[in-house]
Amino acid sequence: MPEPVLEVKDLKVHFPTEDGLVKAVDGVSLSVAPGETLGVVGESGSGKSVSFLTVMGLVTRKDAYISGEVLFRGQDLLKLPPEEMRHIRGAKISMIFQDPLTALNPVHRVGNQIAEVFQVHRKTSKKEAFGEAVNLLQLVGIPQPQARARQYPHEFSGGMRQRAMIAMALALNPDVLIADEPTTALDVTVQAQILELIDRLKQEFDASVVLITHDLGVVAEHCDDIMVMYAGKPVEFGERRDIYYGAHHPYTWGLMQSISRIDQPRDERLKPIKGQPPSLIHVPPGCSFNPRCPYAMPICRKETPQMIPVNGHHASACHLPLVEKERILKEEVLVRR
Amino acid sequence: MSVVVNERVEPQPDTQRQPLVKLVGVKKWFKLTRGIVFQKVVGHVHAVDGVDLEVYPGETVGLVGETGCGKSTLARVVMRLYDLTDGELWFDGQDISHMHGGDLRALRRDMQMIFQDPYASLNPRKTVGAIIGEPFRLHGTVPRNRIESEVKQLMELVGLNPEHFNRYPHAFSGGQRQRIGFARALALRPKLIVCDEPVSALDVSIQAQIVNLLEDLQEEFNLTYLFIAHDLSVVKHVSDRVAVMYLGKIVELAPGETLYRNPKHPYTGALMSAVPIADPDMAAQKKRIILEGDVPSPIDPPSGCRFHPRCYRAQFPICREEQPELEAHHPGQVAACHFPLEDRAVLTEGSSEAAGSAS
Numbered sequence: 001m002p003e004p005v006l007e008v009k010d011l012k013v014h015f016p017t018e019d020g021l022v023k024a025v026d027g028v029s030l031s032v033a034p035g036e037t038l039g040v041v042g043e044s045g046s047g048k049s050v051s052f053l054t055v056m057g058l059v060t061r062k063d064a065y066i067s068g069e070v071l072f073r074g075q076d077l078l079k080l081p082p083e084e085m086r087h088i089r090g091a092k093i094s095m096i097f098q099d100p101l102t103a104l105n106p107v108h109r110v111g112n113q114i115a116e117v118f119q120v121h122r123k124t125s126k127k128e129a130f131g132e133a134v135n136l137l138q139l140v141g142i143p144q145p146q147a148r149a150r151q152y153p154h155e156f157s158g159g160m161r162q163r164a165m166i167a168m169a170l171a172l173n174p175d176v177l178i179a180d181e182p183t184t185a186l187d188v189t190v191q192a193q194i195l196e197l198i199d200r201l202k203q204e205f206d207a208s209v210v211l212i213t214h215d216l217g218v219v220a221e222h223c224d225d226i227m228v229m230y231a232g233k234p235v236e237f238g239e240r241r242d243i244y245y246g247a248h249h250p251y252t253w254g255l256m257q258s259i260s261r262i263d264q265p266r267d268e269r270l271k272p273i274k275g276q277p278p279s280l281i282h283v284p285p286g287c288s289f290n291p292r293c294p295y296a297m298p299i300c301r302k303e304t305p306q307m308i309p310v311n312g313h314h315a316s317a318c319h320l321p322l323v324e325k326e327r328i329l330k331e332e333v334l335v336r337r
Numbered sequence: 338m339s340v341v342v343n344e345r346v347e348p349q350p351d352t353q354r355q356p357l358v359k360l361v362g363v364k365k366w367f368k369l370t371r372g373i374v375f376q377k378v379v380g381h382v383h384a385v386d387g388v389d390l391e392v393y394p395g396e397t398v399g400l401v402g403e404t405g406c407g408k409s410t411l412a413r414v415v416m417r418l419y420d421l422t423d424g425e426l427w428f429d430g431q432d433i434s435h436m437h438g439g440d441l442r443a444l445r446r447d448m449q450m451i452f453q454d455p456y457a458s459l460n461p462r463k464t465v466g467a468i469i470g471e472p473f474r475l476h477g478t479v480p481r482n483r484i485e486s487e488v489k490q491l492m493e494l495v496g497l498n499p500e501h502f503n504r505y506p507h508a509f510s511g512g513q514r515q516r517i518g519f520a521r522a523l524a525l526r527p528k529l530i531v532c533d534e535p536v537s538a539l540d541v542s543i544q545a546q547i548v549n550l551l552e553d554l555q556e557e558f559n560l561t562y563l564f565i566a567h568d569l570s571v572v573k574h575v576s577d578r579v580a581v582m583y584l585g586k587i588v589e590l591a592p593g594e595t596l597y598r599n600p601k602h603p604y605t606g607a608l609m610s611a612v613p614i615a616d617p618d619m620a621a622q623k624k625r626i627i628l629e630g631d632v633p634s635p636i637d638p639p640s641g642c643r644f645h646p647r648c649y650r651a652q653f654p655i656c657r658e659e660q661p662e663l664e665a666h667h668p669g670q671v672a673a674c675h676f677p678l679e680d681r682a683v684l685t686e687g688s689s690e691a692a693g694s695a696s
Binding site: 043044143157158159160187188189190191192193196214215216217218219220221240241244254255256257258259260261262263264265266269270271272273274276277 | 403404510512540541542543544545546548549552567569570571573574575576593594597607608609610611612613614615616617619620625627628630631
């Protein structure tokens, strides 16, 4: 196996609040291989965004309790002084966000904002940097890049703003691009354009991509490996086919059964997961999914399950015996599809 | 009073029934003005630009389209929250296009709306009991001393704990807030509920709960839904028929399954191919049609077929010059295109058979 570009080991991010300790991320481990697209799936509050904000060194709250390791090419980013981290962030690892309008500065021209990347990291002249920015805008498929570079973010449509963000993120040819719900705010047609663009640029720039999303469809079409998160912890990890055709965790099953799929006849009733996602302050003891799990056993309320590998890559954190998982998967989960 | 028979939206499975809602050539334009004192009209946003649609009692009609296609405006026109610029709006056999004042208020007993953001649509200073009971107080349909028990019944009906009667909206989760919205909408036993993106703001696992609630309530109260969402999978799941809007016009209308398997309008085809499918094998069978660019401005919509600048099948000059009319294709399907797609243009394989054999 090739050396992973990015490796996270037992990452924990806890925030003290007036109501108690928020365990936003509580033991995340993962690795991203070169050229791979990793999908991170979870609902709001599952810790998927905070995990990667921490990877980027963007969790700036002084009282946040962060532990674990974030290894980028073997170097622990969490131990890096802020000045050195600045050379990595945006240059080696870059990130795009859900809402490109809030991520872009409204009072600066789009071209200048992209150019700033070159000015800061490469110390290029302003004029040269602006030229580079125009090239990038062209690369991400913005028509009339010369004119567009002189416009302000509000003059761009949602899809074009996301393209501009991608241009900025790829400016310095990073090794890892983290995309946090990059298409959630966009229409399906534009979503398809943006995901296609990320796929294409990933090839061209030879980068790895981490795609954070709640949409199981997006993941199915664009990711190699998938990690499912729940209440700050990974509950299942595997290759795309492991997750879609051989999932072993009740939460993954629940997610698959609760979504309405366009390729299914409409008389099929959806099977929602009962209850609500837990509060991250009062995470249920044992397996945090146990109050919503239809298969919960007494042990689930007492002991936290560990990620147990099944075959090579595929792992899940659930107390159910493997035989039982296979039976439920075959008899209850896959039947419906 | 004569009912105008609309010929363009013809192939209905059940033409004997009278439609509950009927739109004939409905237009809603918004003025664009310049200047502060003397506001000169410099143009119009053609948000809804000539829509014919019939919604029959007990059915769910879905409305899909990209941002800015006018679907939310159309919903608000149906609710008469906006006045019509042109055209006719019929509700339950009555022309309500120009209804005003008390008559309109009385009419709203029969039509209610549910919004996308359940928090913004609930008054944070009122208890849930007061919010759900408000329609009773306004319309006086229930004596005051019985309001509380009625409200508790409604709360139970939508899956809320009636003991939470005195809580405030902030104490509820997103899904629960949407349930409060449903309870309020149901209070007056309406005939029509217009749902504007009712599940878009919710987490995936909660969306299914609300979609199922929607279906249960429809069965119990014989409700008619106009269901708007940008998530095509959800729309297809809940709707009997789906209307696809592009720049203020309906370009295709068909039963969801027909729309998915055999879209006729190239825009529908592109939409269908863009919907991600949560199944890698099935997704691989799909042709990808990626549209270029964004939706043009509705201030000055393109001539002829409005989709022609982005269309991958457009032929000139006809598509630029002639506006296509809605024409019948499969049963219940109409589409407005000069060069409609062949059957199975997006899906290469029948996916339901494949799914059956997988188990």
